[in-house]
Amino acid sequence: MLDLRKVKKELEPIIERLSLRGGDFRYLREIITLDQERRDIIVHLEQLKAAKNETSKKIGLYKREGKDVRPILESIESDKEKISSLDQRLKSIDSTIDEMLLNTPNIPHQEIPVGKDESENIVIKKVGDLPTFDFEPKPHYEIGVNLGLFDFERATKIASSRFVVYKGLGARLERALISFMMDLHTEKHGYKELLLPYIVNQDSMTATGQLPKFAEDAFKLIDDRHLYLNPTAEVPAINMHRNEIIPLEELPIHYSAFTTAFRQEAGSAGRDTRGIIRLHQFNKVELIKFTTPDDSYKALDAMLADSEAVLKALKLPYQVIELCSGDLGFSMAKTYDIEVYIPSQQGYREIGSISNAEDYQARRGNIKFKRARDAKPEYVHTLNGSGLAVGRTVVAILENYQQKDGTIVVPEVLRPYMNTDKIK
């Protein structure tokens, strides 16, 4: 959520920066008018309430002294109505302002590239050598089905399309990757391991920015508690500290969490229909940080390096891109995507995303810290990154490590987890 005070102070520059995302944000001008009305009401309302409090006290006194309170009671009768109607008006203004702010995305960081969509993202580095094949490399779904690693038909029988059953060494590979990634981040990169709920409530979804605007992307439970299936570990992990003031000495907080993520993939009909690139359910290892505002961009770069370390260890070629303003996620000020090389597509596919939300989620979730014992609380910055999407890592391994005979060489770092050096 944007800071209302800041919006008021820098209205036009903010509208201009937001519009770099695409879309019209001139509606924010209305906030200024609404806010002025809101303040006027508050001033008036508080005067009335203060007077009413005085009067009530007086009534108490009079009663104890046995005096007649009827005249006083009559004198405040009209204020009562004024107060309740002003209260109502205030509530309605507050909720209008709130709704506007909740539906307004984060302001893109000053230095990110300006562009209208993903075609204007900028490749900032390429790492690793592309594999060479003396045969036609197969797509992962063919390899996986041939080796008996995936079963799409039965997954559809069990659930629906866009699900998969992993079998045998396929299931083992997925599990091995989860363990490998979690071990790397917790033991080498200093993150604290979390195992989180896979169901989150409406407040959590709102704090991180999935709601109210992107309700159609989430799986909502049919239940009057307004619960959702976890769409990404970012949601439960950031909400660990919702409505908290984190002691300064606990910052920065680094969490790593494996979760299963659930997405409706609304609007993706027809895209990536084959294979395990885009499923309703997938596994992901996530990195989450809470930092002071001063440290968040350093922390972002460090997180990117932690993410990259997974691909480096697996010896998979990848590129890092910086998202342009038009491709930026709703809650984020700046985002790097990591894209892994997919031989069958002769191109790169997103396998991870590392973002700084600055104070946007912290404000929605009321997550603060204090610089000193008697200092005013300030919002923390929140960051999240993939470390990595596990299913897509499976895709990358199958395709990049495929052999002419149809088998897969297991990347060295995974062998202790796989108990084999070959999938055949």
Added chain:
RNA sequence: GGAGUAGUACUCAAGAGGCUGAAGAGGUGCCCCUGCUAAGGGCAUAGGUCGGGGAACCGGCGCGAGGGUUCAAAUCCCUCCUACUCCGCCA
């Protein structure tokens, strides 16, 4: 799922319509005392948030959350949430 009990500040806890923005204790901070430590004494300690004001400061909200009754609610009523106890069920 049934039946019950409870949620008050950093912690424990009193409070049962107005004199309570909240007794008391612990903790914490500052000071005194003591050669150091322990013990003792004094003072302070509702955070947070919204609004007014140049500021000092003033005011609104706030006793799990949200509604309601009342001139007035921590205190009465309703709904919800959470924790605990008992019963049932269950990995």
